[in-house]
Amino acid sequence: MEYSIGEFSKLTGLGIHTLRYYEQEGLIAPERNSGNRRCYSDKDLTWIAFIKRLKDTGMPIKEIKHYAELRAAGDPTLSDRMEMLVQHRQALNEQIARLQEHKIKLDEKIEFYRNEIERTKNNVSS
Amino acid sequence: MEYSIGEFSKLTGLGIHTLRYYEQEGLIAPERNSGNRRCYSDKDLTWIAFIKRLKDTGMPIKEIKHYAELRAAGDPTLSDRMEMLVQHRQALNEQIARLQEHKIKLDEKIEFYRNEIERTKNNVSS
DNA sequence: TCTTGACATAGAGTTCACTCTACATTGTAT
DNA sequence: ATACAATGTAGAGTGAACTCTATGTCAAGA
Numbered sequence: 381m382e383y384s385i386g387e388f389s390k391l392t393g394l395g396i397h398t399l400r401y402y403e404q405e406g407l408i409a410p411e412r413n414s415g416n417r418r419c420y421s422d423k424d425l426t427w428i429a430f431i432k433r434l435k436d437t438g439m440p441i442k443e444i445k446h447y448a449e450l451r452a453a454g455d456p457t458l459s460d461r462m463e464m465l466v467q468h469r470q471a472l473n474e475q476i477a478r479l480q481e482h483k484i485k486l487d488e489k490i491e492f493y494r495n496e497i498e499r500t501k502n503n504v505s506s
Numbered sequence: 507m508e509y510s511i512g513e514f515s516k517l518t519g520l521g522i523h524t525l526r527y528y529e530q531e532g533l534i535a536p537e538r539n540s541g542n543r544r545c546y547s548d549k550d551l552t553w554i555a556f557i558k559r560l561k562d563t564g565m566p567i568k569e570i571k572h573y574a575e576l577r578a579a580g581d582p583t584l585s586d587r588m589e590m591l592v593q594h595r596q597a598l599n600e601q602i603a604r605l606q607e608h609k610i611k612l613d614e615k616i617e618f619y620r621n622e623i624e625r626t627k628n629n630v631s632s
Numbered sequence: 633t634c635t636t637g638a639c640a641t642a643g644a645g646t647t648c649a650c651t652c653t654a655c656a657t658t659g660t661a662t
Numbered sequence: 663a664t665a666c667a668a669t670g671t672a673g674a675g676t677g678a679a680c681t682c683t684a685t686g687t688c689a690a691g692a
Contacts, residue, residue, distance in 0.1 A: 437608045462619035482563045493588035
């Protein structure tokens with residue numbers, strides 16, 4: 381299947397402007413039809429899904445662009461790309477660990493508030 | 507203990523400019539000494555640590571500012587603050603869940619690359 | 633034929649969170 | 663007393679990632 385930018389925007393949840401911006405930044409390179417309109421494919425769909433994953437895990441656009449360039453260069457860059465992903469996984473693991481630490485502290489803080497609120501209630505009624 | 511902005515900057519790891527910016531944005535309100543210099547306390551130190559936690563877990567400055575205002579208003583806002591933190595914990599839990607999902611997919615992708623690289627090696631030698 | 637709506641490009645504008653510059657003032661060591 | 667390092671304010675600049683505006687093209691329906 382092929383999609384116009386409007387259809388593709390709905391499928392991906394990314395705005396039309398954002399899709400053009402991503403193209404300009406070298407993240408994606410859709411085909412063009414006779415009238416110079418963008419023609420997104422199902423491959424583009426899975427590729428955008430992966431881009432979103434990289435973005436959501438904190439990879440900057442510049443780095444995704446680099447990955448996209450390697451990808452466009454085909455098989456000879458397979459191990460470079462894997463290397464990038466292994467590095468990124470490392471960062472992701474650290475990020476998750478940090479957030480879990482923060483979660484514990486936040487739970488403690490909430491527990492502290494619960495006690496404080498109980499305490500102030502008692503003060504009011506005494 | 508009390509600290510000048512320079513000392514406080516080193517203790518917190520935040521730049522002097524950033525500290526002044528945080529003050530301007532209403533996140534923190536250090537005392538001033540005779541000569542109008544900022545005078546940070548140990549309380550400010552634990553408060554900044556908490557601000558960093560909120561920031562690292564994705565809370566925007568505006569929202570932290572709101573929390574800071576409630577905090578400055580004292581005990582009557584205890585439950586409002588707790589409510590904010592409970593909400594934020596919810597968001598944090600979702601964030602962690604998303605990242606763990608992403609991590610699984612990334613692991614799969616890396617595994618896929620490992621196989622692809624193996625395959626292309628074989629092609630070369632055949 | 634005419635109008636409308638989706639699409640095209642180029643470039644400007646926005647928001648966030650800093651980060652830096654210019655210039656004035658103050659505290660401290662010699 | 664003087665030099666100089668740290669601090670003060672006000673405001674400009676930065677980089678990331680969009681987001682929007684202006685203007686133009688083109689295919690399809692009334």
